[in-house]
Amino acid sequence: MSSELEREIGHDEFDPVGTLGLITIYFLILVVLWIFMYFVEFAGGDLTVVGVVV
Amino acid sequence: MSTESGTFLDQFPAEAKVVRTAFYSSFVALFVGALMGILQVLHRTDVLRIVDSADYYSLLTLHAVLLVLSFSVFFLVGIFTWAVTTSLDRGLQDLRYTWAWYGLMALGTLLAGIAVLGAFIPGLDMSAAVLYTFYAPLQAHPFYYLGLALFIVGTWLAGLDWFRSWWAWKKDNPDERIPLPTFMALTTTLFWILSSAGVAVSVLAFLLPWSLGIIDQVNALLTRTLFWYFGHAVVYFWLMPAYLLWYTMLPKISGGKLFSDPLARVVFVLFLILSTPTGIHHQYLDPGIAEGFKFIAMVNTMFLLLPSLLTAFTVVASMEHGARQRGGSGLFGWLRALPWRDPVFTGMALAGLMFAAAGFSGMINAGMNINYLVHNTWWVVGHFHLTVGTAVALTFMAATYWFLPQLTGKAIWSKSLGLVQVLVWFVGMTFMSNSMHRQGLIGVPRRTAEPQYSGFDYEVAVGSMAELNMQVIIGGTLLFISTLLFLTVVVMTVIGDKVDGLPDNGYADTLSGPEDAPLVLDNLKLWAGIAALLVILAYSLPLAAIITRGGILGPGGSPSPQFVDTLLFVGRVAADTVGGVIA
Amino acid sequence: MNIHTYEKFWLGASMVLIVGFILTITYGSVGLGIAMVDDSEPTINPENVGDHPDFGDPGVEQVGENEYVVHVVAVQFAYFPGEIEVPADSTVTFKLTSEDVIHSFSVVGTNANTMIIPGEIASVTVEADEPGEYGIVCSEYCGSGHHDMEGKLTVVPQDEFELEGDE
Numbered sequence: 001m002s003s004e005l006e007r008e009i010g011h012d013e014f015d016p017v018g019t020l021g022l023i024t025i026y027f028l029i030l031v032v033l034w035i036f037m038y039f040v041e042f043a044g045g046d047l048t049v050v051g052v053v054v
Numbered sequence: 055m056s057t058e059s060g061t062f063l064d065q066f067p068a069e070a071k072v073v074r075t076a077f078y079s080s081f082v083a084l085f086v087g088a089l090m091g092i093l094q095v096l097h098r099t100d101v102l103r104i105v106d107s108a109d110y111y112s113l114l115t116l117h118a119v120l121l122v123l124s125f126s127v128f129f130l131v132g133i134f135t136w137a138v139t140t141s142l143d144r145g146l147q148d149l150r151y152t153w154a155w156y157g158l159m160a161l162g163t164l165l166a167g168i169a170v171l172g173a174f175i176p177g178l179d180m181s182a183a184v185l186y187t188f189y190a191p192l193q194a195h196p197f198y199y200l201g202l203a204l205f206i207v208g209t210w211l212a213g214l215d216w217f218r219s220w221w222a223w224k225k226d227n228p229d230e231r232i233p234l235p236t237f238m239a240l241t242t243t244l245f246w247i248l249s250s251a252g253v254a255v256s257v258l259a260f261l262l263p264w265s266l267g268i269i270d271q272v273n274a275l276l277t278r279t280l281f282w283y284f285g286h287a288v289v290y291f292w293l294m295p296a297y298l299l300w301y302t303m304l305p306k307i308s309g310g311k312l313f314s315d316p317l318a319r320v321v322f323v324l325f326l327i328l329s330t331p332t333g334i335h336h337q338y339l340d341p342g343i344a345e346g347f348k349f350i351a352m353v354n355t356m357f358l359l360l361p362s363l364l365t366a367f368t369v370v371a372s373m374e375h376g377a378r379q380r381g382g383s384g385l386f387g388w389l390r391a392l393p394w395r396d397p398v399f400t401g402m403a404l405a406g407l408m409f410a411a412a413g414f415s416g417m418i419n420a421g422m423n424i425n426y427l428v429h430n431t432w433w434v435v436g437h438f439h440l441t442v443g444t445a446v447a448l449t450f451m452a453a454t455y456w457f458l459p460q461l462t463g464k465a466i467w468s469k470s471l472g473l474v475q476v477l478v479w480f481v482g483m484t485f486m487s488n489s490m491h492r493q494g495l496i497g498v499p500r501r502t503a504e505p506q507y508s509g510f511d512y513e514v515a516v517g518s519m520a521e522l523n524m525q526v527i528i529g530g531t532l533l534f535i536s537t538l539l540f541l542t543v544v545v546m547t548v549i550g551d552k553v554d555g556l557p558d559n560g561y562a563d564t565l566s567g568p569e570d571a572p573l574v575l576d577n578l579k580l581w582a583g584i585a586a587l588l589v590i591l592a593y594s595l596p597l598a599a600i601i602t603r604g605g606i607l608g609p610g611g612s613p614s615p616q617f618v619d620t621l622l623f624v625g626r627v628a629a630d631t632v633g634g635v636i637a
Numbered sequence: 638m639n640i641h642t643y644e645k646f647w648l649g650a651s652m653v654l655i656v657g658f659i660l661t662i663t664y665g666s667v668g669l670g671i672a673m674v675d676d677s678e679p680t681i682n683p684e685n686v687g688d689h690p691d692f693g694d695p696g697v698e699q700v701g702e703n704e705y706v707v708h709v710v711a712v713q714f715a716y717f718p719g720e721i722e723v724p725a726d727s728t729v730t731f732k733l734t735s736e737d738v739i740h741s742f743s744v745v746g747t748n749a750n751t752m753i754i755p756g757e758i759a760s761v762t763v764e765a766d767e768p769g770e771y772g773i774v775c776s777e778y779c780g781s782g783h784h785d786m787e788g789k790l791t792v793v794p795q796d797e798f799e800l801e802g803d804e
Contacts, residue, residue, distance in 0.1 A: 004393075005309055006381035011565045014378070016313065016371035020643045021385050023367055027650050030414060031657075037418055038661055041495060042427045043669060047747035047763040047771075049426060050728075051672040108781035185778050191738045191755060192780065274739060274755050316638045338673060339741075339752045341759035342680070345666075345673040352662065356655045363651040367644055422662050423671040426748040430741055430776035497745035499776035504784040510772030513746055570638055603680050609756040610682035614713065614738045614780060 062136060062460040062559040069139045072152055073132040074461045077454065079160060080128035081544060083120040084447075088537040090117035095486075095530030098505060099523040110503035111183040111616070112173040118186035119170070122442055123205065124163045126292040129450045131159070131212045133295040134239040136457070137302070138216045140559055141233035142223040146215060155211035162205030169198035183616040185501065187285070190261060190277045193613040199262040206250050213243030231568040232576050234315055235302050235561060241322040242294040244582045248589060249287030249330040256280035264613065273608030275342045276600050282333035283593060286355075290329045292442050296449040297321070300369045300406060303453065306562035307399045308392055310376025313368050315564040316571035321368075323575060324361040327585040331592030332358055338425040342603060347596045348422055354592060355420040362413060369406060375565065397472035401452020404480045405445050408487075412440030415491060430501075433494025436487045444483050451540050452476055458547050459556045467546035475539040478532050486529025489522045674751045678732070678758035686710055686736045699800060703727040711740040711753045714782035716773065720789045723765050724798035730762040741777040744790055752777060765792045 063070040090113045096102040097110055105113065135152075139145060146152050172180030172195065182194035216239050220232070232240070260272045260280075305312045312318065334351035337343055374388055382391025393399045415437040418424060428434060455472045459465055466472060496512045498505050512519055574580065640648075665671045686692045695708040695717050705727055710717045712735070723729045733742050735755040742759070743750045751759045773788035 005379045007379055009310075009375060009379050014375055014565065016367075016374050016641070016643055018374045018377075018385055018388050019367060019371040020646070022370060023647055023650075026366070026410060027654070030417070030654060033414055034417065034658065034661070037427075038421070038424055038665070042424045042748065043665065045427065045746075045748045046767070046769075047744055047749040047765065048669075049423075049672055049674070049748060049751075049761045049763055050670050051762065107784055111778060111781065111783070183781065189739050189777075192778075275757055278739070278754070314640070314644070317640065317644065337752075339750060340757075341674050341678065341752065341754055342676050342757040345675045348673055348675075353659060356659050359655055360651055363654070364644075364648065367647045371641075371644075417658060421658060422673060423665045424662070426671075426750045429750055430743065497743065497747075497772075497774075499743065499774050501776075501778040502774075502784045507772055507774060507787045509787055509789045510745060510770065566639060572638055599676065603676065604756050609680045610684045611737070611755045612684070616780060 059558045061463060061556050062140065062457075063463045065559055066139050066145055068149055069135060069145055070461050072146075072149070072156065073136050073457075076128045076132035076135070076156065077457070077461065079163075080125045080132070080450075081541060083124035083128065083163070084537060085541055087117050087120035087125055088534055090114070090120070092530055092534040095526055097503060099527050100504070100506065101527060107503035109173060109183075111185065111501075112170055112181065114501065115183055115185050116167065116170045119166055120163075121447075122186060122288075122292065123202075126442060126446055126450070127205075127209060128159065130292065130295045131156070131209065132457075133298060133453070134212070134216055134242070136460075137235035137298060137561075138219050138239050140561065141235040142219055144219060144223055147218045147222055151211070151218075152215055155208045155215065158204050158208030158211065162201045162203070162208060164201070165197045165204065166201030169195040169201060172197075181616055187278075187281060188261070189281070190264070190272045190274050191611055191614045193261075193265055193615045196262060196265040199257050199265055203254065203257050203262065206254060209250070210247055213247060216240060216243060231571070234312075234318060234564075234568065235298060237319060237576070238294065238298045238301070238322050240578060241326045241581070242291065244578065245287055245326045245329045245585060246291050248582075248585055249284045249291075249333075252280045252283030252330075252333075253285075256284075260607075269607060271607050271611055271613075273600070273604050273606060274611070275340065275604060276597070276606070276608065278340070279334070279337065279343075279597065279600055282336040283330065284333070285336055286333045287329040289438070289442060290325050292446045294322070294325065296405070296446045297365060299449055299453050300365070300402060301372075302561040303456065304369060304399070304402050304406075304562075305372035305376060306560070307396065307402070307456070308373040308376025309380045310372055310374075310378075310562075312562045312564040313371040313375060314566045314570075315568050316566060316575070317364060317368050319568075319571050319575040321361040321364055323581050324358070326581050327588055328354055328358045328361075330585065331588045334592075334596060335420055335422075335425075338422055339429045342600060343596060344599065347599075350592060352420060352422045354588075359413070359417065359420070362409075366406075366410060366413075372562070372565075373403070395473060397469055397476050398452050398456045400473060401455070401476035401479075402449050404476060405448035405452065408440050408448070408480070408483065409445035411487075412437060412445060415440070428494055430499060431494035432490045432498045432500050432505075435500045436490030436494060439483060439487050439490065444479070444487075448476060448479050448483075451479070454540075454544065458544065460559055462548060463552040463556065464547055464550045465553045465556065467543050467550055471539060472543050475536050475543065478539065479536040482529045482532025482536055484529070485525045486533065489525035489529065492517075493522050493526075672762070674759050674761055678760050680756050681734055681758055683734070683736050683755040686734060691732065692734055697721060697723060697800060701728075704730075706730045706732060709733045709742065709788075711735045711742065711775070711786075713737050713780045714775070714786040716742070716775075716786070716788040718788075720791070721773075722791045722793055722798070724795045725765060725768045725792050726795055727765050728762060729765050730760060733759045733761075738779045739777050740775045740779050740786070743774050743776040745772040745774055747771060750776070768792050768794050 169182040182198035184194040332355040377388035377391040382388030775786035
C-alpha cells in the first residue's frame with residue numbers, strides 16, 4: 001500500500017477540512033429533513049392522537 | 055503463537071481455520087436468507103407466489119433469523135476472533151473450547167432452522183412461523199426456542215474466549231494499553247451479555263417451558279418487553295464488527311491512518327453503556343407502558359446517536375488522510391484520490407454512505423410521538439435494510455475480499471467482479487430501500503404477505519403504487535444477483551490454488567494513538583458497572599409495573615401455535631371466537 | 638486527550654441535533670398535545686373479553702355532545718366491529734383489546750396507529766374533523782391469515798350520522 005503514497009502527512013500537519021465540509025452538508029440535510037418529516041409529514045397528517053378528553 | 059509477518063494463515067493457522075469456518079457458516083446463511091428475500095419480494099409485489107400466503111411467514115422467519123442472527127453473528131465471531139488474535143499477537147487459549155462454542159452456535163442455528171422449515175414437510179407437525187421477534191402468544195415449536203438459546207449461549211462462550219485471551223495477555227503485558235481491536239471486541243461482548251440476558255430470561259423462564267406445556271400462559275407484554283430489552287442492543291451487536299472494520303481497516307485501505315484512537319475508545323464505551331437502556335423505543339405504541347418510561351427511553355436513544363455521529367467524522371477524516379497522502383487535494387477533490395477500484399474500499403465506503411442515510415430514518419424512528427407515523431410500516435424495513443442490510447452486510451462482504459486471502463492463502467478470484475458486486479448491492483438497495491421508506495409513509499405495513507387490501511387503496515402523493523413496487527422488484531432482484539456474485543467470487547477463490555506474495559496481516563496505524571487516551575477508558579469494570587446501573591435505572595420500574603399490572607404470567611389467554619398443518623384448526627377457533635363475540 | 642478543533646465543532650453540532658430532536662418531540666407532546674398510548678387503562682383477561690361490559694358488545698357509543706367511544710375487539714383475523722362510522726367534527730376515543738395474540742389498529746395514511754396486546758386495553762383519542770374513508774390494517778403479524786385482517790373507518794358529515802340501533 002505504501003508504494004501508492006505520494007507523501008507522508010503527520011498528525012500536526014493534517015486538518016480534515018474536507019471532512020468538515022462533508023459533515024456540515026450532512027448536518028444541514030438532517031435538519032431540513034427532520035423539520036419536513038416532523039411538521040409536514042407527521043404533524044400535518046390526519047387523526048393525530050391527542051390526550052384523552054373523555 | 056507467532057510474531058512473524060505474513061498472512062493470518064501463516065501466523066495463526068489453527069485460528070485461521072476457526073475464522074474461516076465461521077465465515078463459511080455465515081455465507082451459507084447468507085445464501086439461504088437471500089433466497090428467502092427474493093421470494094418475499096416477488097410474493098409481496100404479486101409477481102410470483104410459489105407458496106401460499108399462509109406460508110409466506112415461514113419464509114420471512116427464516117429470512118430474518120438466518121440473516122440477522124446467523125449471517126451477521128457468525129461473521130462477527132470470525133472478525134472478533136481475528137481482531138483479538140491479531141492485535142494481542144497471541145493464539146486463543148484452548149482451541150477445543152473455541153470449537154465447542156462454534157459447535158453450539160451451529161447446532162442452535164440448525165435446530166431453529168429445522169423448526170421453521172418443518173412447516174414445509176407434510177405430516178410433520180412442526181413449524182415456527184413466529185418471525186424473528188416471536189411475540190407470544192404466537193407459539194413456535196420448542197426446537198425454535200431451544201435453538202435460539204443454544205446460539206446465544208454459544209456467543210457468550212465466544213465472548214469469554216476473547217476475554218481469556220486478553221487476561222492471559224495482560225499477565226505478560228501488565229502496563230500496556232489494550233490494543234484497539236481487542237478493546238472493541240471486549241466492550242461489545244460486555245453489552246452483548248448484558249442485553250441478551252433479557253431474551254435468555256424470556257426464552258428459558260417463559261417461552262420454552264410454555265411451548266413444552268409446562269406453563270399454560272405467559273404475559274404477552276412482559277415477554278415482548280424482555281425481547282426488546284435485547285432487541286435494540288442486538289442491532290449494535292451486528293454493527294460493532296462493521297465499526298471495527300471502519301476504524302481499523304478502512305483507514306489503512308484508504309492509504310492513511312486512523313484519525314483518533316482515543317475517540318474510537320470513547321465511541322465503544324458509549325455503545326457499551328447506552329445500547330441496552332433504549333429498547334422501549336420499540337414499544338412507543340404499546341399499551342400498558344407509561345409515557346414517562348417511553349420518554350426516558352427516547353432520551354437515551356437520542357444520546358446513542360452521539361457515538362455514531364462521532365464515528366462518521368473520525369472515519370471520514372481517516373479516509374481523507376489516506377486520500378491526501380495519496381496525492382489528493384482541494385476541499386472535496388481528495389475524494390477522487392481514494393482507491394475506488396478496490397472492492398474492499400468501495401464496498402465499505404458505500405456501506406458507510408448508506409449508513410449516513412439510515413442515520414436519518416433512525417432519528418425518525420427514535421422520536422417518540424412521530425412513531426405514530428411510521429410504526430410497523432414498511433418504512434422501518436427500509437431503515438434496517440440500510441443498517442444491518444447494508445452498513446453491516448455490505449461491509450462484511452467487502453471485508454471478505456480482504457480476509458479471504460488472509461484465511462486461505464489464496465488470491466481473490468476476480469477483484470473486478472467483486473467491485474461489480476458491491477456496486478450492484480448499492481444500486482439495488484437504493485431502489486429497494488427508497489421504495490420501502492416511501493411506501494411506509496403512505497401506510498403500507500411491514501410483515502405482510504399481501505399488502506393489497508380489498509376495502510381501500512393507498513393514496514400515493516408522488517408517483518404510483520406500480521412505480522413503487524417496480525422499484526422494490528428491481529432492487530430486490532439486483533440484491534439477489536449481488537449475493538450470487540459474491541458467493542461465486544468466494545467459491546472460486548476457495549477452490550483456487552495457494553499463491554505467494556499476499557499482503558501481510560495487520561490493521562491501521564493511528565495518527566493520535568492510545569497514549570493520548572485517558573487510562574480510565576480502559577477500565578472495563580467501571581464501564582460495565584455503569585452500563586448495568588443504567589439498565590437497572592431504565593428497566594426496573596417498567597418491568598415492575600408490567601408484572602404488577604398483569605401478573606408474571608399475564609392476566610390470561612391461550613397459546614396460538616403457528617403450525618401450518620393446524621391451519622384449519624386455527625381457522626375454526628377464529629370462527630368460534632367470532633361467533634362468541636357476536637352472540 | 639487531544640481532540641481536533643473540527644471534531645470539537647462536530648461534537649457540539651451533534652449535541653445541538655440531539656437536543657433539538659428531543660425538544661421537537663417535547664413540543665409535540667406539550668405544544669401540540671400529542672399523547673402516547675399508555676398504561677391508563679386496566680388490564681383485562683383475554684379469555685373473558687366477551688363478558689366485559691364494554692367489549693362484550695363492541696361498537697360506537699356517544700359519551701358527550703361531540704364525543705364518542707368506540708370499543709373494538711381484535712381477533713385472528715378480524716376486527717369487531719369491522720366497519721366503524723363516526724361523525725365529522727367529533728372527538729373519538731378508540732378502546733382496543735385482543736382475544737388472542739398481538740395485533741395492531743393502524744388507520745392507513747393517518748397518525749392513528751397503536752398496538753393491541755392481549756391482556757391490555759389500548760386507548761387512543763383522535764379528532765375526526767373532515768368526512769372521509771380510511772382503511773384499517775393490522776400491521777403486527779398475527780398468524781397465517783394476517784394479511785386478510787382489515788377494517789374500515791368512515792367519518793361521515795354530522796347530519797348524516799346515526800348511531801346503530803337508533804334507527
